[in-house]
Amino acid sequence: MSTLAQVGQMARRSILQTVRQPAMVIPPIVFPLLLVSINSSGLAAATKIPGFPADSYWDFAIAVPFIQGALFAAINAGSSLARDVETGFIKRLAMTPMRRSALLVGQLIGSMAVALVSAFVYLAAGFAAGMDFKSGALGVPTIIVLGVLIALGFAGIGAYIGLRSGSGEAVQGFFPLLFVLLFLSSVNLPRNLIEQDWFRTIATYNPVSYLVEGVRSLIITGWDGEALALGFGLAVVIATISITLASGALRTRLIRT
């Protein structure tokens, strides 16, 4: 069986596993939309702060679900691989001629599929609520590609933790830390409007700020080269590093077994 066919089989398995478990599909879609809906009402008054970059807080905040969905991608990918370790699936796989990369890539493709569907749902919800999408028709595929790329990076982080720890509990325990990264960024306000210096400093050094600003720029600004370069650039860097680490962890896991 060719490597491509092996990847296809593993991706099919990952997608089927995800689709058959509503708990892996519904939360990444519903929870971020619920939160953004609540926050948009609760923080609607923030648009009255001088210098706020959008007329509607919904337009400003609809970028956040793309990042939250990516966090769920991390947990889903990590939990699935940890379960494969816990149930001995990886041990059995090690005895077959299957390529190591096929398992990892297949799993990540499964996570990407959920991220892709989620991105379409977030956009549809945004438009349904009257989002003023500044970057036009070409912005739609761009935002989806960026959203999926961000999800790939986080899924790689989840895969690394799942393979390294071999424990679903450890993966779940990592989720709050990712959530902290999200909140200590520019998700709720633009960085220049954050009054507290220490918070603005953390948000400036937090890569999540640039990911969310990249997605947000397509919605509220249009085509902002700097924001997009930083968003895409960091997403590629995170994906490269995390997948390299996950690949190393898988190699170690197979040696151990």
Add this chain to the structure above:
Amino acid sequence: MRRFLDVAHAVAWRTIHNFVTNPAYFFPSVIFPLFFFTAFAGGLSSVGDVPGFNFPAGYTAFQFVFVLLQASAFGGVFTGFGIAADFEKGFARRLLLGAPNRLGILAGYAVAALLRAAIVAVLLFCVALATGMHVTGGGVDLFGLVVLAALVNLTATFFAAGVAFRTRTIQAGPAMQMPVFIVLFLAPVFVPLDLVGGWVHTVAQVNPITAILEGGRDLISGQSFPALLAFGLALALPVLFSFWAVRGLRRAEAAG
């Protein structure tokens, strides 16, 4: 009565001992409220400059009250997780067999949840005051705020305990956590009710947590407020959910 108190004391001591001595239980309970306080009071402080936002004690105190109530509620929810875990490990079933008064079990968990919330609340107060929170209310006002937080903790404990007694599995964690999380966030979290827009404004108007939250904010800033409404609701909720918890306990007894 003596049997009730003995059981409650034993369960409370065990639960709080586990909480204090196990870092996996202790640190998330402490760190998350502090983190939310940091993220909301620090990251959103410029929201306090919005026209129409007139809170005398400042945005840090405004957010502190929400985080205090949230931490209190989650102290109760985490206690529900503990009850469910006790059932999964088989401990709760042995406890049901051995306890001469089973209502004491519920009371013990509730006392432990209160102590747990008290520990977190003290830490929160210390951090908030150290980072410059202004309290313009008096000592009696602050005592009132603490009472509100305790009643919210009891409400969440009875709700989560009711779910845990019925399901007897930790997999029901989201069923304990999500409703509490959503009800809390459907109150005026970031700005006063008048400035909340959209559908959340409509929901927040009928959400009982709104009156409790606004009461707490008026207490910390020393403003007058409809105390009967805030304290009446804060008292009615745990009474209501105590029935839910007791019926859950009876179901767990019946399940054997």
